Amino acid sequence: MTDYTSRFDPLLYLKTYYSGGELSSDDRMLVKLLIDWVRALACPPSTVLDFGCGPVLHTAFALAPFCERIDMADFLDSNLSTIEAWKQNSLVKHDWSAMFRTILQLLGVRTAVEGQARELREKIGHLLHCDLREEPPIQNPIQYDLVQSFYCAECVANDLTEWGEVLVPRILSFVKPEGSAVFSTMKNCQGYLSGSDWFRAVSVKEADWERVLIKNGFDPKTLLIDTVATPEWEQHGFQEVIIARAKRNRSTSVW
Numbered sequence: 001m002t003d004y005t006s007r008f009d010p011l012l013y014l015k016t017y018y019s020g021g022e023l024s025s026d027d028r029m030l031v032k033l034l035i036d037w038v039r040a041l042a043c044p045p046s047t048v049l050d051f052g053c054g055p056v057l058h059t060a061f062a063l064a065p066f067c068e069r070i071d072m073a074d075f076l077d078s079n080l081s082t083i084e085a086w087k088q089n090s091l092v093k094h095d096w097s098a099m100f101r102t103i104l105q106l107l108g109v110r111t112a113v114e115g116q117a118r119e120l121r122e123k124i125g126h127l128l129h130c131d132l133r134e135e136p137p138i139q140n141p142i143q144y145d146l147v148q149s150f151y152c153a154e155c156v157a158n159d160l161t162e163w164g165e166v167l168v169p170r171i172l173s174f175v176k177p178e179g180s181a182v183f184s185t186m187k188n189c190q191g192y193l194s195g196s197d198w199f200r201a202v203s204v205k206e207a208d209w210e211r212v213l214i215k216n217g218f219d220p221k222t223l224l225i226d227t228v229a230t231p232e233w234e235q236h237g238f239q240e241v242i243i244a245r246a247k248r249n250r251s252t253s254v255w
């Protein structure tokens with residue numbers, strides 16, 4: 001497992017993956033599929049957890065019009081401080097405005113970036129320390145209508161068995177019965193680059209997602225898995241990402 005505490009730099013990570021003025025093609029697809037998923041739900045998700053959020057805000061921005069509260073959880077205080085600085089509109093060192101503008105286009109709304117950013121600042125709720133290696137990964141856990149987790153568990157796991165048997169089920173435990181989960185994962189990736197630093201990952205495929213979601217009480221009829229080519233990240237350690245989402249069965253209870 002990579003030592004995130006000493007090596008992960010939030011601003012360098014943002015510069016690597018979330019700069020250049022435009023969303024990358026995989027993030028564009030992720031946001032689109034997330035919006036499609038939420039719009040198709042019978043009831044919009046009131047509460048959302050972004051597990052392993054990093055310093056990243058674009059998916060929370062996309063969800064802001066649909067939900068009442070988004071809690072953001074990460075292992076690193078430096079990532080949570082970056083989110084907090086943006087929420088407080090103080091000392092913001094990363095400019096999201098061009099990416100937020102693209103998301104408004106994907107949402108098909110004429111809202112100004114500033115208006116929806118204000119809405120998101122109001123809706124970001126708790127900033128929570130999490131550690132996926134602990135049980136439970138968040139102290140005093142609660143369950144949410146929607147849990148999203150992007151590029152997290154595969155970066156924390158030591159191997160695929162731990163990923164599927166321990167870590168992903170821990171994230172899924174935060175989903176309410178009949179709630180939903182949305183994940184993205186670097187496919188077949190053994191490590192990714194942030195700045196000039198490599199971070200380890202375990203190799204995950206579509207069938208791994210299908211197995212773990214169904215085994216943990218998610219309804220196979222609702223399961224959607226897409227694979228998106230990411231040629232722009234080939235030198236960064238991955239060529240495709242997997243986007244998986246599903247609804248939890250009514251009767252599943254983990255606590």
Ligand SMILES: C[S@@+](CC[C@H](N)C(=O)[O-])C[C@H]1O[C@@H](n2cnc3c(N)ncnc32)[C@H](O)[C@@H]1O
Nearest residue numbers: 004052053054056075076131132133150151152
């Ligand atoms: C590749 S980044 C993903 C960040 C963000 N979700 C995104 O979409 O870009 C991996 C994230 O996993 C977090 N992480 C590292 N160790 C962790 C642990 N033990 N428990 C939970 N999250 C951890 C890191 O702090 C980092 O934010």
